[in-house]
Amino acid sequence: MRQSHLFTKTQKEAPANEVAKNAQLLIQAGYIYKNMAGAYSFLPLGLRVLENINTIIREGMDAIGGQELHMPSLQEDRLWKLSDRWDEDKVDVWFKTELQAGGTVGLAWTHEEVITDLMRQYVSSYKDLPLFAYQIQTKFRNEMRAKSGIMRTREFLMKDMYSFCANQEQHDAFYESAAVAYMKIFNRLGIGDETYKTFASGGAFTKFSHEFQTLAEAGEDVVYVNKEKGIAVNEEVLEETDLSELGVTKDELTKYKSIEVGNIFSLGTKFSESIGLEVNNEHGEKQPVIMGSYGIGPARAMGTIVDLLSDDKGIVWPAAVAPYQLHLVGLNGDDSEIKDWTDGVYAALKARGVSVLYDDREARPGEKFADSDLLGMPYRVVMSKKGKEAGTFEVVTRATGEVRNLTEEKLFADFSS
Amino acid sequence: MRQSHLFTKTQKEAPANEVAKNAQLLIQAGYIYKNMAGAYSFLPLGLRVLENINTIIREGMDAIGGQELHMPSLQEDRLWKLSDRWDEDKVDVWFKTELQAGGTVGLAWTHEEVITDLMRQYVSSYKDLPLFAYQIQTKFRNEMRAKSGIMRTREFLMKDMYSFCANQEQHDAFYESAAVAYMKIFNRLGIGDETYKTFASGGAFTKFSHEFQTLAEAGEDVVYVNKEKGIAVNEEVLEETDLSELGVTKDELTKYKSIEVGNIFSLGTKFSESIGLEVNNEHGEKQPVIMGSYGIGPARAMGTIVDLLSDDKGIVWPAAVAPYQLHLVGLNGDDSEIKDWTDGVYAALKARGVSVLYDDREARPGEKFADSDLLGMPYRVVMSKKGKEAGTFEVVTRATGEVRNLTEEKLFADFSS
Secondary structure, three states, rough: OOOHOOOOOOOOOOOOOOOOOOHHHHHHOOOEEEEEEEEEEEEEHHHHHHHHHHHHHHHHHOOOOOEEEEOOEOOOOOHHHOOOOOOOOOOEEEEEEEEEOEEEEEOOOOOOHHHHHHHHOOOOEEEHHEEEEEEEEEEEEOOOEEHHHHEEOOOEEEEEEEEEEEEEHHHHHHHHHHHHHHHHHHHHOOOHHHHEEEEEEOOOOEEEEEEEEEEEOOOEEEEEEEEOEEEEEEEEHHHHHHHHHHHHOHOOEEEEEEEEEEEHHHEEEEHHHHHEEEEEEOOOOOEEEEEEEEEEEEEHHHHHHHHHHEEEOEEOOOOOOOOOOOEEOOOOOOOOOOHHHHHHHHHHHHOOOOOOOEEOOOHHHHHHHHHHHOOOEEEEEEEEEHHHOOOOOOEEEEEOOOOOOOEEHHHHHOOOO | OOOHOOOOOOOOOOOOOOOOOOHHHHHHHOOEEEEEOOOEOOHHHHHHHHHHHHHHHHHHHHHEEEEEOOOOOEEEEEHHOOOOOOHHHHHOOOOOOEEEOOEEEOOOOOOOHHHHHHHHHOEEEEEEEEEEEEEEEEEOOOOOOOOOOHHEOOOOEEEEEEEEOOOHHHHHHHHHHHHHHHHHHHOOOHHHHEEEEEEEOOOOOOOOEEEEEEEEOOOEEEEEEEEOOEEEEEEHHHHHOHHHHHHHHHHHHHEEEEEEEEEEEEEHHHHHHOOOOOOEEEOOOOOEOEEEEEOOOOOOOOHHHHHHHHHHOOOOOOOOOOOEEEEEEEEEOOOHHHHHHHHHHHHHHOOOOOOOOEOOOOHHHHHHHHHHHHHHHEEEEEEOOOHHHHHOOEEEEEOOOOOOOOOEHHHHHHOOO
């Protein structure tokens, strides 16, 4: 992509009306745009990051047998009354609106009821189970306060998976495989080292649920971690549980601020009983299906990456989510010989399938370097008269500042896909 | 994909509560699920079709310089009051709802106001233009009557592109390139032969806009077409325009029912003036930006394909949008030698990157054939004891019924990607 063609531009200063670092940097760099409190646009570079994150999540879900679908936001009251989650007294994040044709509809803030009802069409025997279905879909939540930039918004993309099992063993096995898949996803996203599977309270059907908490100063949450033992618990569990069964004592846990980047939850038969999803078991008897739900917010993951990995110069994207791998920064563009050479290298990289952002703008070198640091591609190559004369390419790694001098052949080989 | 793993199932009968052929077939085959009047789920096979359509649209938009972004649904009143499109008297499809934090928000039914305001951040000089931005995003419209299956729903995916130009020549050139891109898209979708760029009334800034109308018995619209001359007009134009300037007379036009699968519209400076999007021109003078908007509904395109191309046995997917290219139908599954052979061919096809749906279910041959016809993959290969003995594969083309006998080598070669 030629940067001169990109409609977004960086801003000199971080926006004054944002306190969260993720929103400050993402807006300043032109990745996102704030439309209102709690609702953001994802601009071309930002959408590429979000889609890269979605792909990593999707691959993780597909690998454990997930089948992707897409359910609507508009919801009639029927199912939600069955589960007693329609009243605003019970659920305070509903957006509701009136159909012109008559009747109230809500905007789905989650989809347990919806998918349970849908599965009634397709599931009738234990032989149809287990099955795992997920979507990456927009949720609406009428938050009293939108906050933390793109971390807690009123409209956001969510990966929500639901599991349907015939017995507890099937459920437990899948629940464990989902937990493993989640850690793989956070590792691929570049935040695995700071992310802990955290014990949280479980509800009626199970002692614990699990949150995935990324330790970060910008976090809204608090967790208690023993890094050596790899054990983390949230505040509820700390207060209410005999920690000895987890193999730690209170004294061994350290308090951290954290961001909840995912959660997994055993639902038991709460929804299958209220909505009426039953199967015939091996003995021909009806029994309710055992369910679980598994969430990750892709935009929240994006915000977490920015909060966690950025430095004082700007964003630092891990290679797996970066909008482009290589930032080719052209200098001496007024010298047509240099410009032609730079254009040629860009064309050659593109022809080899290299994911490259090419700063071909007319701008001062200092501005280009500052923008390049702010934008945060994993690698930068500066194309200048001096470099051309030297005959090698100086490749700077954004995260570490490491500098390598590569021949053209080596450059092409290293970055070709 | 093994069909035994797919959670959806076909139904024996078309649903009684749907009159539109597209919804009847898509529900019966398990591609979609009706959640409420005007809101459908896209199930695994249906989502694959929709994503294939999105990819074709996306490639078409990227090819003419489109930059993809994603804007939110939630909308404060401010911008829409500037353009006088907030009041329900003016726009009767708003869904509106209250923020807990105070204030009314609407759900965007289009995004002209939103993107015009967004561009104020990035556009200041004629040198920043032209630029073209699009999204594939969910729209909400409070239709009094949802109808025609997935053709007119209350919540639907829309590709909406917006163009921003510095002068009329730039705009006209892009408008023409968008029209060409649209026809390419409809050709790739398999409905190009029946789709006409249709003259429609233009509004304040231009004499004509254009609809893309696909001739179909199931259509809600009416167009007047001269197929020889390749001219089509809608009812307004027929009544109000001197047709001689289009080179036809009323007598030369034939009336058809049709489906509007796309539209392109010159907006002039309507939104740039009301929202305040100006650039400095070559002489340093401020002038409003000239805009256009360009829409395609991916789900409506999907419904059109079904309405147009299905036969009395079921759906007939064009190869470009089919969820899978090849339907491998395994018979004699109770014979372990045949089952192993069939499993092996499936594995070999997958290893070669062939997009294949494998009916590995325990079911009667008649049921499998009926399901295969209903599901509508472009090609079917039946794997049976008889076939194994013959040593060749019988490949049936769904659209034409053509039968070819291929060797294993030829089968792999023909379908490998």
